[in-house]
Amino acid sequence: MDNRPIGLFDSGVGGLTVAKQVMKVLPHEDIVYFGDTARVPYGSKTKETVTKFSEQIIRFLLTKDVKAIIIACNTASANSYHDLIRTFPEMPIFEVITAGVESCIAATKNKKVGITGTQATVRSGAYELGIKQRVPDMRIYAQACPLFVNLAEEGWTDNEVARLTAHIYLDDMLAQGVDTIVLGCTHYPLLKRCISGVVGEKVTLVDPAKATALKMKKFLEQNDMLSDTEEGRNTFYVSDHTPSFDNLCERLLKTHYTAEKIDIEKY
Amino acid sequence: MDNRPIGLFDSGVGGLTVAKQVMKVLPHEDIVYFGDTARVPYGSKTKETVTKFSEQIIRFLLTKDVKAIIIACNTASANSYHDLIRTFPEMPIFEVITAGVESCIAATKNKKVGITGTQATVRSGAYELGIKQRVPDMRIYAQACPLFVNLAEEGWTDNEVARLTAHIYLDDMLAQGVDTIVLGCTHYPLLKRCISGVVGEKVTLVDPAKATALKMKKFLEQNDMLSDTEEGRNTFYVSDHTPSFDNLCERLLKTHYTAEKIDIEKY
Numbered sequence: 001m002d003n004r005p006i007g008l009f010d011s012g013v014g015g016l017t018v019a020k021q022v023m024k025v026l027p028h029e030d031i032v033y034f035g036d037t038a039r040v041p042y043g044s045k046t047k048e049t050v051t052k053f054s055e056q057i058i059r060f061l062l063t064k065d066v067k068a069i070i071i072a073c074n075t076a077s078a079n080s081y082h083d084l085i086r087t088f089p090e091m092p093i094f095e096v097i098t099a100g101v102e103s104c105i106a107a108t109k110n111k112k113v114g115i116t117g118t119q120a121t122v123r124s125g126a127y128e129l130g131i132k133q134r135v136p137d138m139r140i141y142a143q144a145c146p147l148f149v150n151l152a153e154e155g156w157t158d159n160e161v162a163r164l165t166a167h168i169y170l171d172d173m174l175a176q177g178v179d180t181i182v183l184g185c186t187h188y189p190l191l192k193r194c195i196s197g198v199v200g201e202k203v204t205l206v207d208p209a210k211a212t213a214l215k216m217k218k219f220l221e222q223n224d225m226l227s228d229t230e231e232g233r234n235t236f237y238v239s240d241h242t243p244s245f246d247n248l249c250e251r252l253l254k255t256h257y258t259a260e261k262i263d264i265e266k267y
Numbered sequence: 268m269d270n271r272p273i274g275l276f277d278s279g280v281g282g283l284t285v286a287k288q289v290m291k292v293l294p295h296e297d298i299v300y301f302g303d304t305a306r307v308p309y310g311s312k313t314k315e316t317v318t319k320f321s322e323q324i325i326r327f328l329l330t331k332d333v334k335a336i337i338i339a340c341n342t343a344s345a346n347s348y349h350d351l352i353r354t355f356p357e358m359p360i361f362e363v364i365t366a367g368v369e370s371c372i373a374a375t376k377n378k379k380v381g382i383t384g385t386q387a388t389v390r391s392g393a394y395e396l397g398i399k400q401r402v403p404d405m406r407i408y409a410q411a412c413p414l415f416v417n418l419a420e421e422g423w424t425d426n427e428v429a430r431l432t433a434h435i436y437l438d439d440m441l442a443q444g445v446d447t448i449v450l451g452c453t454h455y456p457l458l459k460r461c462i463s464g465v466v467g468e469k470v471t472l473v474d475p476a477k478a479t480a481l482k483m484k485k486f487l488e489q490n491d492m493l494s495d496t497e498e499g500r501n502t503f504y505v506s507d508h509t510p511s512f513d514n515l516c517e518r519l520l521k522t523h524y525t526a527e528k529i530d531i532e533k534y
Contacts, residue, residue, distance in 0.1 A: 037312070039306045044307075044509055046507050146421055147418070153413075154414055156414075160431060161428055161432050164428050164431065239316075240312050240313050240316040241313055265532040
C-alpha cells in the first residue's frame, strides 16, 4: 500500500486526456498534474530542449513526493524517456508510446498502420522503432500533423478548416490502405470526431491514454503500491495561468479545478 | 557616431520580418537578433510570463552592448513595453505598436479599421488605445487570429486552409466596412498574399515593420548615434536550434545565417 500521489506532466493541457483515463482506471489514486503552459508546445522544439524542460518538471514533481510518474506527452515520451530514466533511476517513469505501439499492433488486421504526431515525435521514429521491434514486417506511414494541436486549442475541433487539414495530413496514408491510425499526441483525441469522419469507419483510431493508465494500474498492483484512500484528490500545477487550462478542464473533466502557478525554470 | 549594434528580439522567428526592414533602412548598422524558439509562441501566454521572458532577453542583449532595442514582437510590445522601459530606464527601447497605429491612421479614409493579432495582443487593447488617443472617433474592429502563426510556420501561406481560416477571422470586420487592416503580429506578413486575396484590393494591409525601422533611423540620426561602418553585420541567437529559424532565414532574407544557442533562462 502506498498513498503517495501519481505524477503526470505534459507540455500544456493535452495531457489532461491522459489524466482523465488515470482518474477512471485508478479512482483511489491521488494525482499531481503539471502542465508547462508557459513553454508549450514541445512538438516544434528539439530533443535537447524537451529533455531539459522534462527534467525540470520531474524535479518539481519529486518535491510533491510522487510514487511514480507518467509522461503524458508523446513528444517528451518519444524524445526524452531514455534520458529521463537514466537521470532519475530511482523513480518509476512511464511513457505513452509503448501503450500506443501495443494497442496499434492489437488493432491492425492488414499490418498497415499510420502514425500521427508532432514534428518532434515523428522525427524521433519512436513509434516505428517500437512497432518494428515487435512486428518487423509491419508497414508504417508516419505524418507530422502540427496544426492539429493549434486547431484543438482554438476550439476548431469539427469545422471545415479542421476537416480540410485532416484530409491534407491523412489522405496519403489512407491511399496506402492503413486500417489503423495512432493518435500520437495527447491533443489529437480532442479532434477524434472530425478525424473519424475523414478516415471513415473502417479505420481504427488508437488513443494510447487508456492503455497507459492500465499499465500504471498493473505496475501498482504488482508492486503493492495501490492507494487505499476512498477517493483520489487531483492537484494541478501550471507554469502560466493561460485560459487553455480552465477551458479544457471544463470541456474534458466536466469540472473546475484551480491550478497553482509554478516558476518551473527554478527547478 | 555610435558603432554598437541594435538589438532586436521576438518570441521566435516572426521578428525576422522586422529585422529585414531594419537591414534595408539602416544598412550600415550591426544587428543582434534574439529569437526565443524554445518558448515560442508568446501570443497564447499571459502578460506576466511575456514580461518575464522579455526581461531575460533584454538582460542578454545588454551583454552584447546594444545601443538600442526593438521589441520585434507585437505580443511583447503590447503587453510588456511599459514594464520594460521602467525596468531598463537607461536603454532606448522601441516597440512595433506605435508605428502600426500611425500607419493605420495614415492609411484609412473611412475611419473604419481592423486590428489582427495574437490573443494576448488583442486582449491588451494596445492598438485600440493608441488609435483612440489620436483619433477618438475611429471605429475599430479587433480579431485574434492565432492560427495565422501556425499556418505561417507550417508553410501553408497560400493554400485552401489558409484562405478558409482568413475568411473565418476576417469576414466580420470586412462586413463592417473596414478599409484598413493592421497585421498586428510579425508572422502575419508571411501570409500577406493570401490575406490580400481574401480582403480584396480595396483594403489596405498595414505591416508595422518598415515604419518601426524608420522610427529607429530617425532616433539614431537625431541623437548622432548612426554607425559609420561600411556594411552592417548581423548576428543571430536563439534559445533552441529548431528548423524554423533556418527555414525563414532562407525564405525571407535569401541567405543562410548561423544562429548561436543561448540558455536564456539563466538571464
